[in-house]
Amino acid sequence: MTLALSNAALQMLHAWGENTRARSYVHRPTTAAGLQAVFALAQHTGLSIALRGAGQSYGDAALNSEQIVVCLAQMNRITHWSPANGVVELEPGVTLAQLWRHCIGDGWWPPVVSGTMFTSVGGCAAMNIHGKNNWQAGNFAQHILEFTAVLPAGNIVRCSATENSDLFHAIPGSFGMLGCITALRLQLKRIHTGLVSVSALAAPNLRTMLQLLDENKSSSDYVVGWIDAAAGGAGLGRGQVHAATYYAPPFAAAHAQSLQLQHQDLPARIFGVFPAHYAWLGLRLANNAPTLRLVNALKYLSARLQHGRTYLQSLAAFNFLLDYVPDWKRAYRPGGLVQHQSFIAKENALAAYQQLLQACQDARLLPTLAVLKRHKPDSQYAVSYCPDGYSLALDFSAHARTRHRLATLLAQLDQIVVASQGKFYFAKDSALHPAAARASLGAAALRNLTVLKQRCDPENLLQSNLSRRLLPELHAPE
Ligand SMILES: Cc1cc2nc3c(=O)[nH]c(=O)nc-3n(C[C@H](O)[C@H](O)[C@H](O)COP(=O)(O)OP(=O)(O)OC[C@H]3O[C@@H](n4cnc5c(N)ncnc54)[C@H](O)[C@@H]3O)c2cc1C
Missing domain, CATH: 3.30.70.2520 (Alpha-Beta Plaits)
Known part of the structure; x- marks a missing residue:
């Protein structure tokens, strides 16, 4: 599949908090192959890509001024649901609302949720969100059994505790900088009443x-x-x-x-x-x-x-x-x-x-x-x-x-x-x-993230307004 850059795709996107906005070339793939085509387009045009789930981040994490934004909202299928053990397989654009509405009747609930149900599971994984039960249930990624990601070079990796386990612990939380999660397998929480x-x-x-x-x-x-x-x-x-x-x-x-x-x-x-x-x-x-x-x-x-x-x-x-x-x-x-x-x-x-x-x-x-x-x-x-x-x-x-x-x-x-x-x-x-962002991450974590970035995204395709604002060194390593 070959894509071209079109002014028709130019669109103004807002941060959820509406405190900032940016115009971008917006692409909405419906399959992993469609996503790979956008990565090829970015390589060809020299533009960068920001990934976007449901756009519920308060600031500029899913914005990319005058560059490409890949919106994953149309990759929103629940591909397998097993009420016997609460394991669900789904695409990244599925929202938490879609997920709990699909599973609650069988007595299961997402173990970690944000304060709004309108986030996507891809966005929840990419930020490794927390809920009001964080001291006990941990972050969102702790309930991912396995995920698949497309890396910017186009290769597809499957990650679990036993397969590509370093990326299993690196892509979640890395705010869309290492690869695009295209499928997840999650373990839900058993509930007896709603x-x-x-x-x-x-x-x-x-x-x-x-x-x-x-x-x-x-x-x-x-x-x-x-x-x-x-x-x-x-x-x-x-x-x-x-x-x-x-x-x-x-x-x-x-x-x-x-x-x-x-x-x-x-x-x-x-x-x-x-x-x-x-x-x-x-x-x-x-x-x-x-x-x-x-x-x-x-x-x-x-x-x-x-x-x-x-x-x-x-x-x-x-x-x-x-x-x-x-x-x-x-x-x-x-x-x-x-x-x-x-x-x-x-x-x-x-x-x-x-x-x-x-x-x-x-x-x-x-x-x-x-x-x-x-x-x-x-x-x-x-x-x-x-x-x-x-x-x-x-x-x-x-x-x-x-x-x-x-x-x-x-x-x-x-x-x-x-x-x-x-x-x-x-x-x-x-x-x-x-x-302050560097102090928050810590020098060792920033070094490690920079190494991972070079390995997963050597052409530096994945960027966002937030990543350039807070961690410019991620995009221009020494
Ligand atoms: C009212 C409200 C309440 C909230 N409450 C909480 C809360 O209680 N706890 C909490 O932790 N957060 C909370 N949040 C923040 C929210 O959970 C996160 O910002 C979450 O990442 C938003 O998901 P999204 O699908 O909208 O992602 P987006 O905002 O679209 O993107 C978030 C990040 O994920 C990346 N990304 C998106 N999809 C993918 C993908 N498939 N693969 C790789 N990277 C991807 C993007 O590049 C971006 O960096 C709240 C937000 C709102 C608006």
């Missing part, structure tokens, strides 16, 4: 919040902390912890209907009243400091009143809370939103996160969302970002009028994280500087 039992716990400050995440680790399958970033002084870092377990009562059959799709569908109305489709308008109206303070204070008050309450929630509702409001990023237009997510070892986390929250308050830039998770190390992968510790994700509006102040604040937050030997996660990044 429900989790959630305990809601109030935390009056950050120290208690971290303690609650830790204390609930052994008895829960998921833990997450929602922080009121507006609270200061003794209440700095206060908020609510949700600790959830897969619901498996002795008479699970009584809850069989919870495995049906209609039981998992997110509600069409918020609080049973407002059409979810227009709820972003409400978020937009609330997107200012006084309202954010008020909403956070009311949420914390409600957290105190609900302390210790336990309730059942569908797996989709618990895991994909952010999808309750379709297209909620519209609340941030026209500047978009930026997320700062940092990963810090447990010994340094309290002090570092207190500093981060205080810095936001001092800069008078309130995060619209602040979320804490618990992690375990993912150091078996060539690109690793999870420590035995915590992560804090902070969402900010990128208004034109505060853009400069926000850039200054983000640089300050990065310094605090680097000084605490913390790490960053490229799937969420929009603003990191190369020095």
Whole structure:
């Protein structure tokens, strides 16, 4: 198959956070052979290629200005499903929504999911995503039994724990820099109902919040902390912890209907009243400091009143809370939103996160969302970002009028994280500087990644706006 570069393929693509965009030659192969033809086209034209799954990365990880973007959304077939053992074979463009909807009726669930169900499994593998159960279930790639990748030179490699095991631990997490995953075999998680039992716990400050995440680790399958970033002084870092377990009562059959799709569908109305489709308008109206303070204070008050309450929630509702409001990023237009997510070892986390929250308050830039998770190390992968510790994700509006102040604040937050030997996660990044990215990866991992890059992609075809922004040395080794 021979392809030509056509202006008809020129298209404007956005980062999910709509904080940046880029025009590219977009190709949408439907087979591995079609993908190989795009690699041949890149070699022929001297252009680079960025891979793109569902385009749900917050920043520029799947953008490639004036170059080629290969969008894998049309390689989205589930090719084999085995309800007996929960093993699924699928193409990279299958979304998590497609996957869980296919398997839940048989009593299986993806063991690691992102906060939105609209990511693709290829994108989840390429970033080695984490869920609210990371300290226990590890990252997405830990549940891949085998995958196939097309390397930029056109050769196809099959990778598992026993075959090409170095690439099995290098391509996942390497943000699309080594090869394109074209097929995966995943092990799903057995579930007995489509429900989790959630305990809601109030935390009056950050120290208690971290303690609650830790204390609930052994008895829960998921833990997450929602922080009121507006609270200061003794209440700095206060908020609510949700600790959830897969619901498996002795008479699970009584809850069989919870495995049906209609039981998992997110509600069409918020609080049973407002059409979810227009709820972003409400978020937009609330997107200012006084309202954010008020909403956070009311949420914390409600957290105190609900302390210790336990309730059942569908797996989709618990895991994909952010999808309750379709297209909620519209609340941030026209500047978009930026997320700062940092990963810090447990010994340094309290002090570092207190500093981060205080810095936001001092800069008078309130995060619209602040979320804490618990992690375990993912150091078996060539690109690793999870420590035995915590992560804090902070969402900010990128208004034109505060853009400069926000850039200054983000640089300050990065310094605090680097000084605490913390790490960053490229799937969420929009603003990191190369020095911080290198510190996050570590010199040895960067050297190793550069060697792998030369081996898998000697002509340097795979690039993205993010890779050139953060790690230019990957594309121009000495
Ligand atoms: C609302 C929201 C909530 C989120 N919550 C979480 C969360 O809880 N945990 C978490 O870890 N992340 C989270 N994310 C981030 C998201 O999971 C990652 O950015 C993920 O990589 C997006 O998948 P995608 O299919 O959209 O990939 P894209 O954004 O399209 O691409 C991501 C990267 O993968 C590469 N890539 C894509 N497909 C392939 C392939 N087939 N082979 C090789 N490389 C490929 C791309 O080049 C790019 O570098 C969230 C994102 C959003 C928008």
